[in-house]
Amino acid sequence: MTDLTGATQSPPTEPGRAAEPAVPGRRPPPPPSAPPETPADSAADPQADAGTGDPDSGRSGYLSNRFLARAALVTALLTAAGALLGLVRDQTIAHLYGAGPGTDAFLVAWTVPEVASTLLIEDAMALILVPAFSLALARRAARGPLPAGPPQDSGAVRDRDPVHTLLRTTLPSLLLALSACAVLLMLAAPWVVALLAPGLPDTQLAVDCTRLTATCAFSFGIAGYCSAALRAHGSFVPPAMIYVAYNVGIIATMLILSDRLGVRAAAAGVAVGGVLMVLVQAPVVLRRLRERRATAERTPAPEPPVSPSGELPGGAGRPLVALGLLAPVIVFALTRQSQVLIERFLAAPLPAGAISHLNYAQKVAQMPMVLSLMLCTVTFPVVARAMAAGDTDRARRRVERDLALAGVIVLVGAATVIACAPQIIEILFQRGAFDRADTAATAAVMRVYALGLLGHTLVGALVRCYFSAARPLWFPALAMLVGLVLTTAGGALLVGVWGVLGIAAGNALGITVTAVLLLHGVARHSVPVRVRHMTGGLVKLSAAAAAATGAGWLCGALIPAPVPAAAVACLVVAAVFLVIARALQAPEIDSVVRSATRKFIDVR
Secondary structure, eight states: OTTTTBBBOOOBBBBBBBOOOOOOOSSOOOOOOOOOSSSSSSTTTTHHTTSHHHHTTTTTOOOOHHHHHHHHHHHHHHHHHHHHHHHHHHHHHHHHTTTTHHHHHHHHHHHHHHHHIIIIIHHHHHHHHHHHHHHHHHHHHTEEEEEESSSSOOOOHTTTTTTHHHHHHHHHHHHHHHHHHHHHHTTTHHHHHHHHHHOOOOOHHHHHHHHHTTTHHHHHHHHHHHHHHHHTTTTTHHHHHHHHHHHHHHHHHHHHHHHHHHHHHHHHHHHHHHHHHTTHHHHHHHHHHHHHHHHHEEEOOOOOOOOOSSTTTTTTOOOOOHHHHHHHHHHEEEHHHHHHHHHHHHHHSSSSSSHHHHHHHHHHHHHHHHTTHHHHHHHHHOOOOOOOOOOOHHHHHHHHHHHHHHHHHHHHHHHHHHHHHHHHHHHHOOOOOOHHHHHHHHHHHHHHHHHHHHHHHHHHHHHHHHTTTTSSSOHHHHHHHHHHHHHHHHHHHHHHOOOOOHHHHHHHHHHHHHHHHHHHHHHHHSOOOOOOOOOHHHHHHHHHHHHHHHHHHEEEEOOOOOHHHHHHHHHHHHHHHHHHHHTOOOOOOHHHHHHHHHHHHHOO
């Protein structure tokens, strides 16, 4: 039995509960009649069903399919809201500052939050901590039901709780490291600007903006830590709200302070937005800690945690976060984010506005990728727990379904972006200081960027497989390094021929090669995905997207007004894609059509 998220339900031991795998040296899981650790339940708690509760609290099973479907929907909606506010943010920047030297200076400083977001929220922090928290929760659940009688007073009992141990041994050192990084970035801002954009006209403005954005090295780290902990607990709404809060902070700060600070107001907004990212999650995290503290005090001290192989990860009583695990994840995240640094380095000597055109094109083009990865974000804890329990078949089914659905979403989006790029940019940005020439340049860059959207999506989805098991894997970092070399070489060679379009083409080439390497290595290094089956399905989806792009481009060219042209092109792209993909028997198309039909009938 499957739902729209694609998870196959096995016969449960009780409603909403999966069977607990046996672990040598552990007491067996509680019988079905045993009470859960907390009263939250995904089938009974409306808050949990909305994605804000903890449906798997105290259980060894996986998040229910019903919960995953709702959590994916809520996360996608909030992420879409954050992305739309991001467009409003970029529209505000374009309206207030245009696409000139001032905007270029800010966008050099914008590199800091971009790198910080990748390292501390999206990639490194999540890839390290979601599996660690998932494993800690599984160990807590394996200890059995709460003992009868009053809570024990021993502090050692509470300290042996796996989740509290993980918090106590990672959070203080993380706070110290993040503070040091933020201060170091502020002091080194002149050298950072010189390294990122040599030849930039207004370096002092870029230095001032960089010092303001450096604060996000601290705030983003705390926000990422909270997001990873909440997602592992099955709470997805607060993490999905962080970019809504972030962009609201930037927009409000610009509108209030732009007359006084100029483009520096946008950099100050980054600092304000980072604080808001923490504040929207902090109350939920504190509530979780208070709930768990009462539970931990009633739980007898467990045996030292062991991995499925029987080895002590990082020493007895220590969490599974060690240098051997951190290094490959951090190297991967830094290498991936270095693509943006390479682009800005290559674009700095070009005429003023080139960096801005790259930025606006990338932000709009990547919206389909962001939405397509939402399902993978929600199901990452499921894959991590399945791998920790040795249930590789469940992990394989989940990953194959996620890859197919993400491919459908991103390819429809890429076809739409390529088909009506000028109309989209004109609607979103052409006002104020952003003129028609900026629209044409940005739309051309966006079309080239869109060629690599499937690669970006596959990299984002597949890397979760490699790091879902709590063991160090260097293959993703090596694959990303190969892609970075191609991005750099391709951009350097093509920038002299095609200008800024050559930089975008180098990006598409590098990320596509990385995606191919990760896809063909995942079965050998991580989840046993059927690589040939998935490759054939993605080829069929890509063929349908190519045909849909041509149809949408023709419709957009025949209609002069941008709004109706974009609307008609979007509808045509979606319709042609579904028809051709279904004719080619591409994966998950029938499921998408059935789900859309059911929702249409329900609305009627």
